[in-house]
Amino acid sequence: MVKVSIMGSTGIIGKNVAFTLARADTVDEIVFFARPQSVDKAKGETFDMYDALAAEDIDCKLTPTDDFNDLKNSEIVLITAGVHREEGMNRRDLAIPNSEIVAEYAHQISVHAPDSIIMVATNPVDVMTTVAYKASGFKKTKVIGIGNHLDSLRLKAYFSRQININSSEVHTRVIGEHGDHMVPLLSSTTIGGIPLKYFVRAVDMEVPRLVNRLKKAGNTIISKKGATEYGPAFAIANLISTIITDSHKILTVSTYLEGEIADVHDVSIGVPAVLSKNGIAMIVPIHMNDFELHEFKEAAEAIKETTDIVMDNLNK
Structure with a gap:
């Protein structure tokens, strides 16, 4: 049941x-x-x-x-x-x-x-x-x-449509804040098993434009139809189904960190995790280049600043 x-x-x-x-x-x-x-x-x-x-x-x-x-x-x-x-x-x-x-x-x-x-x-x-x-x-x-699961799906779809390739061939991930401080992991993105940095040399792909579009995606949809609807709903249902079927997929969700990634502590932030019927089975270690690491830590600081304000208000 x-x-x-x-x-x-x-x-x-x-x-x-x-x-x-x-x-x-x-x-x-x-x-x-x-x-x-x-x-x-x-x-x-x-x-x-x-x-x-x-x-x-x-x-x-x-x-x-x-x-x-x-x-x-x-x-x-x-x-x-x-x-x-x-x-x-x-x-x-x-x-x-x-x-x-x-x-x-x-x-x-x-x-x-x-x-x-x-x-x-x-x-x-x-x-x-x-x-x-x-x-x-x-x-x-x-x-x-729900973290950056929707952001990751959006970026996957953008790459897929940009070069007219099946989305199953695109492996990418967004971490950090579900918001302005999201961090696309371009350094570990692959298309058809080929690292993105090599792929873009052979294909006309406007990566900066796609990343900018990704960060504005929510507001763009809201400005045109009043609310985001299908994307978030399907992403959330996907997370729930992964848990209830005990699938052990690695998806990017927000979880409270205590130093597991980049020595970030006491903040919930989007990171890849193995999901099971018991919740988060494992936080997956990730490699970031220097720029991504800097952006991730900035995201953690921004989230923590807001979290501290919120928690102080609740405690009062």
Whole structure:
């Protein structure tokens, strides 16, 4: 019996993650947790989804609720709740109001689903991962932010489309902050097994332009349609599926570091990790060139600065 609960289930990301997971047919029950004033909307979402799932003969229980007790026995609880980012807003603009929501929800998860894994999608996600980790009291391996998984998928797709090659041939990764201080690991990127630095000599590839596009991707989408939707939802569902199927894939997520990478301590930041049914099985060591290392440490400092402000506010 695989049960996943989504806190913030009526939001754009939450409901899309739910539908993506339900269609994958790997989850037995999805809890649509919502605030009391949004429970009717959650019910409406489940009714609509049941109709769609019937067309594919999928039997997944969908439970709309505002009762924390319904989180019991969840394998994963996803926190997507919070103030949403609007055009021109930096993810950090959301830090104070969202931290209060995430802290409360993480505490309730620790009470009602103490054996679960907490996945954090609320922005700024690296900061909120630390908030959830501290508020829940869980082991750090059981609190996972969505980190740079979406950023990594975007960069992979950009390279693929730029040179008209199947995306399975592109192996790249983005680490650091899920935000302005993201760090594409270009030094270890390969295409068809060939290091990027050699590949670009033979192919017309505007790498700096692609990296700049990557860093602006969220705001670009928000400016054109009002919100990011499918990309984040599918990336999050991919992370959840990797965990519940015990796939042991290496994906880039936000986790609390205590010196495992580049001697960075006391901050949650995007790094490659092996994901299993128990959460983070291993933080994967990575090689960075001098520029990437400098950028990664700057990202850690920027995240920690915001995290300290948020934690001070919560402690008050």
